[in-house]
Amino acid sequence: xxxxxxxxxxxxxxxxxxxVPCTVIEAGPCAVVQVRTLEKDGYxxxxxxxxxxxxxxVSQPLAGHFKKAGTAPKRHIKEFRMxxxxxxxxxxxxxxxxxxxxxxxxxxxxxxxxxFQGVMKRHHFGGVGMTSHGxxxxxxxPGSIGSSSYPSRVFKGMRMAGRMGGTRISIRNLExxxxxxxxxxxxxxxxIPGAINSIxxxxxx
Numbered sequence: 001x002x003x004x005x006x007x008x009x010x011x012x013x014x015x016x017x018x019x020v021p022c023t024v025i026e027a028g029p030c031a032v033v034q035v036r037t038l039e040k041d042g043y044x045x046x047x048x049x050x051x052x053x054x055x056x057x058v059s060q061p062l063a064g065h066f067k068k069a070g071t072a073p074k075r076h077i078k079e080f081r082m083x084x085x086x087x088x089x090x091x092x093x094x095x096x097x098x099x100x101x102x103x104x105x106x107x108x109x110x111x112x113x114x115x116f117q118g119v120m121k122r123h124h125f126g127g128v129g130m131t132s133h134g135x136x137x138x139x140x141x142p143g144s145i146g147s148s149s150y151p152s153r154v155f156k157g158m159r160m161a162g163r164m165g166g167t168r169i170s171i172r173n174l175e176x177x178x179x180x181x182x183x184x185x186x187x188x189x190x191x192i193p194g195a196i197n198s199i200x201x202x203x204x205x
Contacts, residue, residue: 001080002027002098002202003050004186006109006194012177012187020189022177025107027186027202030093031071035085045081048093049074050199076199096181098204106172108201109194113166118142123159169193172205 004027011021034047053075055063066073070090087093099105119125119142128138142161146154171192178187186202194200 001046001048001082001204002093002095002186003030003048003076003078004028004200004202005051006192006196006198006200007185008196009191020177021191022187022189023192025186025188025192025200025202026184027099028092028094028184031069031074032087032089032091032093033066033069033071033074033077034079035087035089036079043081044083044085045079046085046087047077047079049077051075078201080201080203094181095179095184095186099176099179099186099202101176101179103176104173104205105176105188106170106203106205107174107188107192108168108170108203109192109198111165111167111169111193112195114164116162117164118161119159122161122164125159 004025007024007026009021009023011019014020028050030048030050032046033049036043036045036047038044049066049071051074053073055073058066058073063073068089114121118140120127120140125142128135128141128143142159145158145160171190174192175189176186177189179185180187192200
């Protein structure tokens, strides 16, 4: 498990000449802020911190939390549940400690917010059509949304216009193509959710 920052997309050529789109992530280094135990907390987990932040910008309770762990204040904190914990508070987790080339990972992030969108962009509707029959203003309309006398209401889950994006999305089975430990860079195959510089979570499968 690692926290990272999406830097953008690029492409590489494989050994057999195949064109492969990939995403570059600045993964870690992450500080171990806290370790949850079964005896004290009822479950086992590791709390990681990523991204330095000035101490004056951290609340006093959080400042004490970081001081107890023996780490500098971090901007982002995330807890990962796991069974076999081999790290202790104050330690640093880097890419080479967790991943190697060829591993499969799950990446989670927040997708780009698109605001209020219509049915064609949000749900890939084809439009009402019939443009040759006087339908001058119906090209991108949703059309009928329900019956009249029965059921006299609109069913729940009806695909309609509304807020799109800005939700948590996880993509599994992404292959690690390259690792650059000296720069904390991770290259994975394919695309991941989120805008450039957004925070993502990386979990080894």
